[in-house]
Amino acid sequence: MAVVRMLFLTAIVLTGLTQAAEGENYLYQNIEATVLVVDPDKAAESLELWVEQTGGYTLLKSSDQVILRLPFERIPQLRATLRELSEDILEISPQSQDLREQILEAQAKINSREEVLKQSLALLDQADVQGTLAIEKEILILIDEIEQLKGTLQKLNIDRTFSRAEISLRYLEQTLPENIPSSFDWINSVDFYSFIDQGFTREGR
Amino acid sequence: MKRFLLPLAIVSLIFTVSCSRLSVTPPEGFAELKEDRSTYRAISPEGMLYRIRTVKNKPQKDLKFWSEALENHLAKEGYRLNGDPRPFQNGSWAGLSFEWVLPYGNDSYLYLTALIVSDKTITLAEATAPYSVFIRYRQPLLDSLASIQPLR
Numbered sequence: 001m002a003v004v005r006m007l008f009l010t011a012i013v014l015t016g017l018t019q020a021a022e023g024e025n026y027l028y029q030n031i032e033a034t035v036l037v038v039d040p041d042k043a044a045e046s047l048e049l050w051v052e053q054t055g056g057y058t059l060l061k062s063s064d065q066v067i068l069r070l071p072f073e074r075i076p077q078l079r080a081t082l083r084e085l086s087e088d089i090l091e092i093s094p095q096s097q098d099l100r101e102q103i104l105e106a107q108a109k110i111n112s113r114e115e116v117l118k119q120s121l122a123l124l125d126q127a128d129v130q131g132t133l134a135i136e137k138e139i140l141i142l143i144d145e146i147e148q149l150k151g152t153l154q155k156l157n158i159d160r161t162f163s164r165a166e167i168s169l170r171y172l173e174q175t176l177p178e179n180i181p182s183s184f185d186w187i188n189s190v191d192f193y194s195f196i197d198q199g200f201t202r203e204g205r
Numbered sequence: 206m207k208r209f210l211l212p213l214a215i216v217s218l219i220f221t222v223s224c225s226r227l228s229v230t231p232p233e234g235f236a237e238l239k240e241d242r243s244t245y246r247a248i249s250p251e252g253m254l255y256r257i258r259t260v261k262n263k264p265q266k267d268l269k270f271w272s273e274a275l276e277n278h279l280a281k282e283g284y285r286l287n288g289d290p291r292p293f294q295n296g297s298w299a300g301l302s303f304e305w306v307l308p309y310g311n312d313s314y315l316y317l318t319a320l321i322v323s324d325k326t327i328t329l330a331e332a333t334a335p336y337s338v339f340i341r342y343r344q345p346l347l348d349s350l351a352s353i354q355p356l357r
Contacts, residue, residue, distance in 0.1 A: 041289075087285070187274060190318060195254065
């Protein structure tokens with residue numbers, strides 16, 4: 001009977017854990033993409049506007065690069081947005097990292113240090129002057145470590161909530177035009193390369 | 206009566222000459238080089254080139270026809286259009302400009318082609334510069350296009 005009860009309780013606990021894990025994301029997703037756009041400044045503006053609408057934010061925006069943090073569930077929409085605003089997606093490389101282990105490790109370290117801190121504080125009342133000084137030093141080290149670990153944990157939580165997207169905006173056309181003759185003579189004289197090569201010389205007339 | 210004829214003839218001559226020369230206001234900041242009556246050239250301090258020339262409208266067709274012919278040809282050659290064509294107007298003259306994107310060296314260049322079509326002539330304007338320079342002069346360039354008085 002006791003075994004049955006134990007199995008039943010274990011099942012309840014496991015079900016609870018699974019349900020909690022399903023609702024949360026522990027993957028840090030990082031996408032690096034290079035897209036060919038007509039107007040890089042306009043594309044950067046559009047991406048900034050879009051990411052704000054999704055609840056994310058812009059880390060960096062320039063004429064050749066945009067770095068975004070966006071809610072992880074919006075990653076599929078990012079691909080669609082890039083397809084929509086670019087002439088071509090030259091490269092896209094998604095990467096992901098499971099943060100569960102790092103989060104658990106940070107939490108465990110915080111818990112153990114907080115426990116030691118509690119014990120140190122309790123010892124403080126009973127200690128002599130020398131002992132008090134030693135304990136205070138220990139306490140300061142512990143507080144510093146706990147703060148650092150809390151910062152790490154906070155960053156990990158941000159990373160699992162907000163994916164990162166680094167988008168390089170390229171303007172350079174990839175292919176050179178071919179010289180195809182036109183049936184109209186004057187149209188054959190409209191040529192960027194001969195125009196620029198002749199420059200401001202009189203042959204360029 | 207005869208004494209009025211000479212001044213009248215001079216005025217008529219001046220009028221004829223002025224009407225038969227390509228007239229353009231240079232884009233702001235450009236140095237211009239007036240060449241002959243059918244060609245105009247100007248250049249910015251960064252070296253952005255601007256050239257206007259005239260060719261015969263033969264076979265005689267309208268702006269729509271020649272714009273499509275030029276657009277189709279350049280697109281077929283592999284020029285990439287940068288946005289939609291821009292119409293412009295100077296009095297009774299209507300024109301259409303296209304911006305193209307092209308690689309040159311390690312830069313991307315914008316190349317503008319614009320047409321104004323009259324019964325006898327096609328006025329063709331071209332301008333080019335690296336992207337960052339071109340966008341700085343885009344508006345002065347469009348203003349200059351709208352100032353073109355083609356040959357009659």
